[in-house]
Amino acid sequence: EHRALYEFQVKNERFDAFTKLLLRQYGGELFSGFVPISENALGKAFRVPFTEIGEVLRQLVAMGVAEYEPQKSKPTLTFLTPRLDATTLPLGLAAIAARRQRDLDKVRAVVRYVQQTRRCRTQMLLEYFDERSEAECGVCDNCLAKRRTGSDGEGYGLKSVGTTAAERERILTTLAEGGMTVHKLIATLAPRNENALIVLLRELVAEGAIGYDALGNLYKS
Numbered sequence: 001e002h003r004a005l006y007e008f009q010v011k012n013e014r015f016d017a018f019t020k021l022l023l024r025q026y027g028g029e030l031f032s033g034f035v036p037i038s039e040n041a042l043g044k045a046f047r048v049p050f051t052e053i054g055e056v057l058r059q060l061v062a063m064g065v066a067e068y069e070p071q072k073s074k075p076t077l078t079f080l081t082p083r084l085d086a087t088t089l090p091l092g093l094a095a096i097a098a099r100r101q102r103d104l105d106k107v108r109a110v111v112r113y114v115q116q117t118r119r120c121r122t123q124m125l126l127e128y129f130d131e132r133s134e135a136e137c138g139v140c141d142n143c144l145a146k147r148r149t150g151s152d153g154e155g156y157g158l159k160s161v162g163t164t165a166a167e168r169e170r171i172l173t174t175l176a177e178g179g180m181t182v183h184k185l186i187a188t189l190a191p192r193n194e195n196a197l198i199v200l201l202r203e204l205v206a207e208g209a210i211g212y213d214a215l216g217n218l219y220k221s
């Protein structure tokens with residue numbers, strides 16, 4: 001308290017100048033809690049080596065006037081909250097259970113996605129994010145598999161291009177005459193459904209029947 005410090009200064013005149021220096025440098029915050037100080041700065045202001053500053057502060061501690069933690073040469077870390085004992089650690093069991101259930105649902109969704117061999121992959125992904133699509137993508141492995149088996153060719157709108165060997169042969173024959181870009185091939189074949197043709201081209205690339213050269217042109221393998 002201010003009164004107690006004043007009485008200390010009166011009774012201990014040799015500390016009077018130093019306590020006044022502390023108050024000038026760091027103000028009333030010294031009475032409310034720990035305040036970071038600089039022994040070097042105090043030494044320069046008091047015109048004594050900083051080691052003597054530490055000694056004076058330790059004397060004030062011994063006399064019950066101040067609390068002092070000496071400057072450390074290494075970095076320190078102070079936790080602002082107490083460390084809880086592991087045996088009494090409070091756990092949000094409901095939140096943990098909910099998180100566990102969410103993780104299990106995600107794992108099950110991945111397993112269903114991998115094991116599914118009939119449904120359109122894009123439709124499954126959209127449903128996972130609470131979206132719906134009546135149209136199948138026509139380019140995922142399941143869609144291509146259904147097309148190869150002829151189980152759902154109409155569903156992709158491929159009939160307009162044709163799923164027969166003749167349509168495939170038409171593409172291969174055109175590319176055998178010379179490589180060309182996808183856009184040029186579409187213009188040459190003039191399909192009624194460009195998207196369906198692109199699906200067929202992707203299938204042929206996957207089979208290795210056609211490929212892309214360094215310039216991005218399609219060619220017959």
